[in-house]
Amino acid sequence: MAVEKDKPREPLWARLERPAPAPRQTLSPQRIATAAVGIADAEGLDAVTMRRLATELGVAPMAPYRYVSGKDELLELMVDHVYEELRLPEGLGWRETMRSLGHGTREMMLRHPWLAQLSPQAMLALTPRRMAVTERSLSALAGSGLDPDTTMSVFRAVDAYANGAMAYEIAVQSFMDQQGWADGGELRSELAPQMTWHIQTGRYPTFEGYLMTATRKDDVLWRFETGLEYVLDGIAAKLGI
Amino acid sequence: MAVEKDKPREPLWARLERPAPAPRQTLSPQRIATAAVGIADAEGLDAVTMRRLATELGVAPMAPYRYVSGKDELLELMVDHVYEELRLPEGLGWRETMRSLGHGTREMMLRHPWLAQLSPQAMLALTPRRMAVTERSLSALAGSGLDPDTTMSVFRAVDAYANGAMAYEIAVQSFMDQQGWADGGELRSELAPQMTWHIQTGRYPTFEGYLMTATRKDDVLWRFETGLEYVLDGIAAKLGI
DNA sequence: CTCCATTTGTGTACGTCGTATCCAGCGAGA
DNA sequence: TCTCGCTGGATACGACGTACACAAATGGAG
Numbered sequence: 001m002a003v004e005k006d007k008p009r010e011p012l013w014a015r016l017e018r019p020a021p022a023p024r025q026t027l028s029p030q031r032i033a034t035a036a037v038g039i040a041d042a043e044g045l046d047a048v049t050m051r052r053l054a055t056e057l058g059v060a061p062m063a064p065y066r067y068v069s070g071k072d073e074l075l076e077l078m079v080d081h082v083y084e085e086l087r088l089p090e091g092l093g094w095r096e097t098m099r100s101l102g103h104g105t106r107e108m109m110l111r112h113p114w115l116a117q118l119s120p121q122a123m124l125a126l127t128p129r130r131m132a133v134t135e136r137s138l139s140a141l142a143g144s145g146l147d148p149d150t151t152m153s154v155f156r157a158v159d160a161y162a163n164g165a166m167a168y169e170i171a172v173q174s175f176m177d178q179q180g181w182a183d184g185g186e187l188r189s190e191l192a193p194q195m196t197w198h199i200q201t202g203r204y205p206t207f208e209g210y211l212m213t214a215t216r217k218d219d220v221l222w223r224f225e226t227g228l229e230y231v232l233d234g235i236a237a238k239l240g241i
Numbered sequence: 242m243a244v245e246k247d248k249p250r251e252p253l254w255a256r257l258e259r260p261a262p263a264p265r266q267t268l269s270p271q272r273i274a275t276a277a278v279g280i281a282d283a284e285g286l287d288a289v290t291m292r293r294l295a296t297e298l299g300v301a302p303m304a305p306y307r308y309v310s311g312k313d314e315l316l317e318l319m320v321d322h323v324y325e326e327l328r329l330p331e332g333l334g335w336r337e338t339m340r341s342l343g344h345g346t347r348e349m350m351l352r353h354p355w356l357a358q359l360s361p362q363a364m365l366a367l368t369p370r371r372m373a374v375t376e377r378s379l380s381a382l383a384g385s386g387l388d389p390d391t392t393m394s395v396f397r398a399v400d401a402y403a404n405g406a407m408a409y410e411i412a413v414q415s416f417m418d419q420q421g422w423a424d425g426g427e428l429r430s431e432l433a434p435q436m437t438w439h440i441q442t443g444r445y446p447t448f449e450g451y452l453m454t455a456t457r458k459d460d461v462l463w464r465f466e467t468g469l470e471y472v473l474d475g476i477a478a479k480l481g482i
Numbered sequence: 483c484t485c486c487a488t489t490t491g492t493g494t495a496c497g498t499c500g501t502a503t504c505c506a507g508c509g510a511g512a
Numbered sequence: 513t514c515t516c517g518c519t520g521g522a523t524a525c526g527a528c529g530t531a532c533a534c535a536a537a538t539g540g541a542g
Contacts, residue, residue, distance in 0.1 A: 013438060026491080050529060060492045062530075071529065117360045120412035126435045131445055139447040148455040150467075156409065157468035161398065164405030168397065171361035194252045194367045204372055206380040214389040226391075227398035234475025267520075291500060301521045303501075312500065 013128055027059060029067050033081035036074055037112070045114035050074075075118060080127030082112050088136045095232055097140035098158045101133070102228045105162040109170060116170040123163070146239060154235050161231045169220050253314050254369055268300060270308050274322035277315055278353065286355035291315075316359060321368035323353050329377045336473055338381035339399045342374070343469045346403040350411060357411040364404070387480060395476050402472045410461050 035056045040048050050071060054061045068074045086104045088097055109115050115123075134155065141151045179192075199208050216222055276297045281289050291312060295302045309315045327345045329338055350356045356364075375396065382392045422429050431437065431452055440449050457463055 013435070049527080051527080062493085062532095063491050065530075066490060117362075119358045120408045121358075121416065123408065124412035124416065126433075126439055128439070128444075131439050131448065135445040135448050138451060142447055148451045149457040149463075152451055152455065152458075153464055153467045154471070156406070156464060157402065157471050160405030160409060160468060161402045161472070162405070163408065164401030164403070165397070167361045167364065167404065167408075168401060171365035175362065175365060192367075194254070197252045197255050198367055198369070198372050203369075204376040206383055207372065207376050210379060210389045210393055214393065216390040217393075222390075223394050223397060226394045227401060230395070230398050230475035230479055231402070231472055232475065233478045234471035234473065237474045237478045238471055290498085292498085303503095303522085304520050306501075307519065 027057065027063060027067060029077060031057065032064050032067055032074070033077045036078050037081050040078065040114040041112055045117050048074075048078075048114075072122065075122040076125040076127055079115070079118065079122060079125055080129050082108060082115065083127065083129035083133065085111065086129075086133055088133065088140070090136075092140060094141050094144050094154075095236065097137060098154070098232060098235075099228065101137055101155075101158055102162045102224075102231075105159070106166055106169075106224055109166040110173075113170045113174060116167045144239070144241075150239065154239075157235065158228075158231055161227060165224055165227055169224065172220075253310075253317060254367075268298065268304060268308060270318060272298065273305050273308055273315070274318045277319050278322050281319065281355040282353055286358050289315075289319075289355075313363065316363040317366040317368055320356070320359065320363060320366055321370050323349060323356065324368065324370035324374065326352065327370075327374055329374065329381070331377075333381060335382050335385050335395075336477065338378060339395070339473060339476075340469065342378055342396075342399055343403045343465075343472075346400070347407055347410075347465055350407040354411045354415060357408045385480070385482075391480065395480075398476065399469075399472055402468060406465055406468055410465065413461075 032053070036048055036053055039052060039056060050064065051061045053074070054063055057064070064074070068077060086101075086108045088100050088104065092100065137155045137158075138151060141154055144151075146154070175192075198204060199211065202208075211217075273294070277289055277294055280293060280297060291305065292302045294315070295304055298305070305315070309318060327342075327349045329341050329345065333341065378396045378399075379392060382395055385392075387395070416433075417429075420429075420433075431440070439445060440452065443449075452458075
């Protein structure tokens with residue numbers, strides 16, 4: 001017996017490309033992905049359990065394992081499923097395409113907040129629809145006369161900003177949800193016990209000043225767009241459009 | 242009995258401020274945080290288990306619960322512990338401070354890659370040292386004559402970029418580690434079975450072109466810095482420095 | 483139509499996790 | 513000295529991911 005070595009197992013996406021070898025048609029990757037995403041959307045990622053998924057599909061707990069090697073691949077399947085919603089319009093210039101990437105990412109993540117709590121590994125997963133987004137982005141950038149490395153750096157910068165900003169936005173949103181606050185009233189935001197306590201120590205005067213005088217604390221869209229424009233402007237400035 | 246309602250429990254940080262009420266000195270938040278961070282650094286976040294932590298501390302599994310209400314608070318403690326490493330030099334201009342925030346975040350996350358796989362909730366946690374970083378950032382920005390909302394948007398943009406970029410960098414890094422690849426040889430990077438399969442479908446010609454012609458695919462620091470400069474340039478451009 | 487190899491779903495079981503609950507013992511103030 | 517409150521220990525429970533061996537259903541070959 002060799003050192004503990006995972007059997008190299010054909011990539012998930014390769015398997016799915018072949019027409020299903022023998023269809024008994026109660027389960028399918030599609031059905032599995034849809035069900036799992038449904039659970040995650042409705043009750044959060046923690047509710048996505050192999051057992052729960054099986055129940056939802058009306059099937060024994062181990063059944064989905066025929067289509068997915070484990071929970072990690074299930075998450076990959078979910079990511080790919082949901083990335084279908086992120087379509088970049090064709091024929092736009094680099095800036096509009098990148099803006100569209102940002103906003104598309106934002107909307108997709110707001111619809112599926114659990115995306116923000118996937119492990120980086122799962123978010124790195126090279127799924128077909130994810131690859132398609134990358135391809136489209138790079139090809140929109142291709143007309144600008146940049147070298148390949150710079151092109152990729154632009155795409156990654158926008159993607160990094162969008163993901164980072166949404167991780168934060170979603171964290172705040174889900175915190176408020178769980179507090180039962182329908183909307184981010186400014187007052188309520190300050191009333192988070194943790195925040196109140198920190199401020200009351202008097203150690204963060206600048207922050208306190210912000211809390212008391214800012215007027216767009218709850219305008220999350222404004223914040224996202226403002227940041228996105230920084231990134232786009234910076235790209236334009238550095239690269240001469 | 243009221244609706245299932247968690248007892249409001251005093252914020253973690255408030256409790257820690259009081260001098261330990263009765264010291265029997267075998268356990269302490271400090272010791273707990275250090276041990277937990279040690280485990281996570283050495284073996285990854287999954288190895289951080291309440292039981293494992295207790296073992297490491299030479300204590301019964303339930304003992305740490307006296308200092309931490311559950312695993313979530315343990316993670317908060319870990320985050321705070323590690324944020325001590327992120328110190329922003331004083332007296333710098335806004336741009337140098339933000340650059341320092343970016344690089345400081347990067348180095349901290351490279352030292353503690355598990356930061357990238359914390360749930361957004363845990364990353365949102367308002368811990369003292371995190372608050373201190375925010376305070377310092379905002380105060381460095383304060384001299385630039387920006388309104389409070391814009392000031393915050395600048396800080397959040399840099400923070401979002403740094404976090405998003407590092408989530409990606411760390412995911413790639415840990416993937417390579419787990420493949421046993423010491424360094425991101427370009428060839429090897431292409432050899433990831435998933436990637437190879439996708440490329441071979443011929444559906445991603447632009448991406449394929451990038452893979453074959455790019456020369457800085459493995460220069461992760463260059464990529465991080467380039468993206469960070471986009472953000473900083475964009476801020477400077479949009480706000481007139 | 484029949485038979486069989488292959489594929490698809492089932493049943494059972496194991497080890498590990500987070501943590502609720504109750505208990506024992508120590509230290510300090512009366 | 514007694515006792516109260518805090519500390520850490522012991523035990524236990526339910527849920528999780530998944531390994532493994534089995535049964536049922538399928539479609540092509542004869």
